[in-house]
Amino acid sequence: MIKLKRDVMSGFNSYGALGVRQSELVTTAIKDGPADEDSVNARLLIRAGYIRKLMAGTYSYLPLGQRVLAKIEAIIREEISRIGSQEILMPALQPSEPWQQTGRWEKMGKILFKLKGAGDRDLTLGSTHEEIVTPLIGAFIKSYRDLPVSVFQIQTKFRNEKRAKSGLLRGREFRMKDMYSFHATEEELDAYYETAKQAYENVFRRCGLGDITYLTYASGGDFCRYSHEYQTITPYGEDLIYICEDCNLAVNKELIDELEHACPSCGNKELQEQTSIEVGNIFKLMTRYSSAFGLSFQDERGQRQDNVYMGCYGIGSSRLIGAITETSHDENGIIWPKQVAPYDVHLISLARNSEEKVKAEEIYQALQDQGREVLYDNREKISPGAKFSESDLIGIPTRMVVSSRSLKAGVVEIKDRKTGEVKNLKLGILLTDIERCKI
Numbered sequence: 001m002i003k004l005k006r007d008v009m010s011g012f013n014s015y016g017a018l019g020v021r022q023s024e025l026v027t028t029a030i031k032d033g034p035a036d037e038d039s040v041n042a043r044l045l046i047r048a049g050y051i052r053k054l055m056a057g058t059y060s061y062l063p064l065g066q067r068v069l070a071k072i073e074a075i076i077r078e079e080i081s082r083i084g085s086q087e088i089l090m091p092a093l094q095p096s097e098p099w100q101q102t103g104r105w106e107k108m109g110k111i112l113f114k115l116k117g118a119g120d121r122d123l124t125l126g127s128t129h130e131e132i133v134t135p136l137i138g139a140f141i142k143s144y145r146d147l148p149v150s151v152f153q154i155q156t157k158f159r160n161e162k163r164a165k166s167g168l169l170r171g172r173e174f175r176m177k178d179m180y181s182f183h184a185t186e187e188e189l190d191a192y193y194e195t196a197k198q199a200y201e202n203v204f205r206r207c208g209l210g211d212i213t214y215l216t217y218a219s220g221g222d223f224c225r226y227s228h229e230y231q232t233i234t235p236y237g238e239d240l241i242y243i244c245e246d247c248n249l250a251v252n253k254e255l256i257d258e259l260e261h262a263c264p265s266c267g268n269k270e271l272q273e274q275t276s277i278e279v280g281n282i283f284k285l286m287t288r289y290s291s292a293f294g295l296s297f298q299d300e301r302g303q304r305q306d307n308v309y310m311g312c313y314g315i316g317s318s319r320l321i322g323a324i325t326e327t328s329h330d331e332n333g334i335i336w337p338k339q340v341a342p343y344d345v346h347l348i349s350l351a352r353n354s355e356e357k358v359k360a361e362e363i364y365q366a367l368q369d370q371g372r373e374v375l376y377d378n379r380e381k382i383s384p385g386a387k388f389s390e391s392d393l394i395g396i397p398t399r400m401v402v403s404s405r406s407l408k409a410g411v412v413e414i415k416d417r418k419t420g421e422v423k424n425l426k427l428g429i430l431l432t433d434i435e436r437c438k439i
């Protein structure tokens, strides 16, 4: 492994490495939470230095926040690619015409941000992309051989939400993965829809939300009976769902009366009411958009078919950050699930002399050489107590402390952020064989 030397030209110590020195991190945690945030997620994420608010509903992602977002989106990208969807990227800046064509320019009302472009042209900022993707992909669908096809993007969306006061849960500018599938028959759409459910379960499990996220029956609109939402249980969620513990699914409030308060799968009437937040949703659009844009294809017999069946599938990647924070924290700060944490290890140096400092540096390098992402608190003149409470606030899964005492004993102290379990690891093993340390 190449040891990274200080880059003289740029003055950065850690350019290109898997870790960052906290002395160089552009953010620091702040003691007091912002007064104008009423949600747990925004307060914690701002205090810990993940995000900053620009105005109601828009946030900047600082280095820690951007890393979490990138990890969540990488998980989504992997799981969605695995079910054969291909990644594209469509414009956020869109003309009004396709929206006029589906009637949604008026129907969506105030939620669409509308603006004027050059030549006084009516434009909108993309809130969703059915109007763009349907003619875009439709142009490539000529024969039954071109179907099925599925594309997705991970992108910034814009919605002029009436109230944007739940931090990352409801932004006016937010991140979303949206996938769109096109099929020759309804059966084929049904089959793909089930595959998508699998991918969604994988995503939420890997984001640490598997146990508290329910497939939830919701209204299907004009064209099919149900759509499905993925609802994560959280005390401050905006939605109400009714859970069937036997079937591990739920029913949204809007459907519960229609279903006479019974589980749509087993008929159980003992449903548990919970507040929740929608982290994803999947919807059979049927031919709603494909017919609006006149999609058609030639079938096996060379005959023209006018029905292209579509599905759409969304996940709010920035809302997921909010949902994870809301559901995984304690009084001291955030507790990140391993797969989405900004770093694997928070290495805290309490070194007091140059010999100890060299040792701490050596550990920092060795962890990175062995593939671990490290936030390295190398800062001097900050008390151990302050470092520890900042570490709890930031919420990296493993805290590792290097001190005079531990170095004398030939160990480093490890603390698990989630369980609070403390143990000592032998320095020799840590430096050379991290796999054995199971961190």
Ligand code: ATP
Pocket: 128, 159, 161, 168, 169, 170, 171, 172, 174, 175, 176, 278, 279, 280, 281, 314, 315, 316, 317, 318, 319
């Ligand atoms: P909601 O019911 O919460 O308003 P929606 O049904 O309008 O959401 P979709 O259009 O299906 O949402 O969008 C797909 C996903 O995008 C949602 O499941 C959610 O995770 C996320 N999302 C939607 N609106 C927002 C928002 N304002 N801020 C953050 N994420 C959002």
Ligand code: MG
Pocket: 278, 281
């Ligand atoms: Mg919804």
